[in-house]
Amino acid sequence: MRFFKKKKRFYWFFLLLLFFFSQKTIIFSEKKIENNLSFHGGYIFQPFPQQKSLAIYISIFNKSSEDIYIERFESNIAENAMIHETRTVNDITKMRMIKKIKITAKSSFFMQPGGTHIMLSKLNKLPKEGELFKLKIFTNSGDTYSTNIMVVKPFEDSSNKLFDEKF
Numbered sequence: 001m002r003f004f005k006k007k008k009r010f011y012w013f014f015l016l017l018l019f020f021f022s023q024k025t026i027i028f029s030e031k032k033i034e035n036n037l038s039f040h041g042g043y044i045f046q047p048f049p050q051q052k053s054l055a056i057y058i059s060i061f062n063k064s065s066e067d068i069y070i071e072r073f074e075s076n077i078a079e080n081a082m083i084h085e086t087r088t089v090n091d092i093t094k095m096r097m098i099k100k101i102k103i104t105a106k107s108s109f110f111m112q113p114g115g116t117h118i119m120l121s122k123l124n125k126l127p128k129e130g131e132l133f134k135l136k137i138f139t140n141s142g143d144t145y146s147t148n149i150m151v152v153k154p155f156e157d158s159s160n161k162l163f164d165e166k167f
Contacts, residue, residue: 036064037103039137039147044120045154046129054078056118056135056149057111062103069140070101075149076134079122086114095119100140127151 042058056075062068073081083098101116103109111117118135127133129151137145 036143037062037068037137037139037145039135039145042135042147042149043152044127044149046151047123047126049126051126052123053119053121054123055084055113056120057113058118058135058147058149059111060101060103060109062105062107062109065105067105068103070103070137071099071140072138073118074136074138075120077123077125077127078120079124080120081135082119082121083116084119085116129153 038061040059040061042056044054044056047054054077056073060070070083073083075081083101084095085098086093086095088094097119098116101109109116125133131151132148133151135147135149137147139145
């Protein structure tokens, strides 16, 4: 009889340990997934009425100890979202599509005008200044992130007098 009581205690102790460690593992893995990448300052310039495509600029931060590849994007305002890179060679500026972006471990990646950006085409809607829209981000590990993109007023170049003239 004593043997069965000890066996029963050992069994309950084992179950308690298993439960305790399985819960910790689940909590830590959820936090890891949520905090690997963060996205800040996503914006587009307000489009003009006939505009067919838009460029998104955003800052991406990888807080994990592993490199992460962003493979694709989706938006609720466009059918297509592609990663583009702008390069100037011999005074000729060209844009090319790239398949994925590598965000090195413990580093950041900045999408800026004249550099890498997300090109939206086949627009479903032309957003107005001050509006927000969703951008979904898909990684090579199968994680999906979502962030808001702000529509901002276009940059006004005071040196360009063409728009200041009245006809």
